[in-house]
Amino acid sequence: MRPQDIVDYLDVGRTPPTPVSQAWIAAAFCPPELRTEAQKVVLAESDALTDxxxxxxxxxxxxxxxxFGLPAPLKAWIDNVVRVGVTFGFDRARSDVPYWPMLPTGKRLIILTARGDYGYGPDGRLAHMNLVEAGLKIPLAYIGLYESEVVAVEYDEFSDDRLAASISEAEMSVDALVDQLAMAEYPAT
Ligand SMILES: Cc1cc2nc3c(=O)[nH]c(=O)nc-3n(C[C@H](O)[C@H](O)[C@H](O)COP(=O)(O)O)c2cc1C
Known part of the structure; x- marks a missing residue:
């Protein structure tokens, strides 16, 4: 971490975002100027998360x-931050693709993931069952977070040398990523 960096930590396991509901969807798709006070309250948590x-x-x-997929609280976070009119635009009148990303450009995503079995990496025997990476990368790219890297630990359920090797490899990848990121120029926020 660089001295000028600010870390905003969110533990969705301890403080799970509220899953989206019918009321949430109605409020999110209501034009902001027409929202009732009750609808604003429904969206307040999503406002803070998207902010x-x-x-x-x-x-x-x-x-x-x-x-094979995301823990429910993390999926709830995704559902709260993929917000029409805030993180993505939607206009049915557009003839080609009615959606567009609204996140400021230049952000990067790093996914640190763990799984009990092995072979979920690209070209692995279970790659097609890895819904974690797709479940994060696809919706986040949809709102404009295109650049992503993944570091994974596998073999957690085997608790043998293969787990130890997987952890060491992941730690080395994280160290390399940190070195690379420490040198990166970020856009002014
Ligand atoms: C409810 C539950 C479901 C799991 N499902 C899978 C799975 O589908 N595939 C897999 O390889 N491992 C699965 N695992 C193993 C975890 O992914 C693995 O233990 C991982 O290291 C847990 O990460 P954590 O220690 O950060 O909680 C599951 C574990 C739990 C508790």
Whole structure:
């Protein structure tokens, strides 16, 4: 970490974002100037989460694999930050693609993930079942966070030498990433 860096830490395990609801969707898709006070309250948590994401230059997400995908609180975070009119635009009148990303450009995403089994990496035997990386990268790229890197630990459920090797390899990848990021120029926020 550089002296000028500010870390905003969110533990979705301890403070899980509220899953989106019918009321949330109605409020999010209501034009802001027409929202009722009650709808503003419904969106307040999402406002805070999207605001934090807007400000971040670097987004680091720690994600265990649960049943091939994201733990529910992390999915709830994704659903709260993929916000129409805030992090993505939508206009049915556009003839080609009606959606566009609204996050400021230049942000980077780092996914630190762990799984019990092995072979979920690119070209691995279970690559097609890795819904964690797709579940993060696809919606976040949709709102404008295109650049991403993944560091994964595998073999957690085997607790043998392969787990130890996987942890060492991941630690080396993290060290290399930190060195690279420490030199990076970030856009002014
Ligand atoms: C509820 C649950 C579901 C899991 N599902 C999978 C899975 O689908 N595939 C897998 O390889 N490991 C699975 N695991 C193992 C975890 O991904 C693995 O233990 C990981 O290291 C947990 O990360 P954590 O120690 O940060 O919680 C599961 C573990 C739990 C508790």
């Amino acid at each position: 934090a994401l807007m400000k971040a230059d670097l987004v680091v997400i720690g994600a265990p694999m649960y049943n």
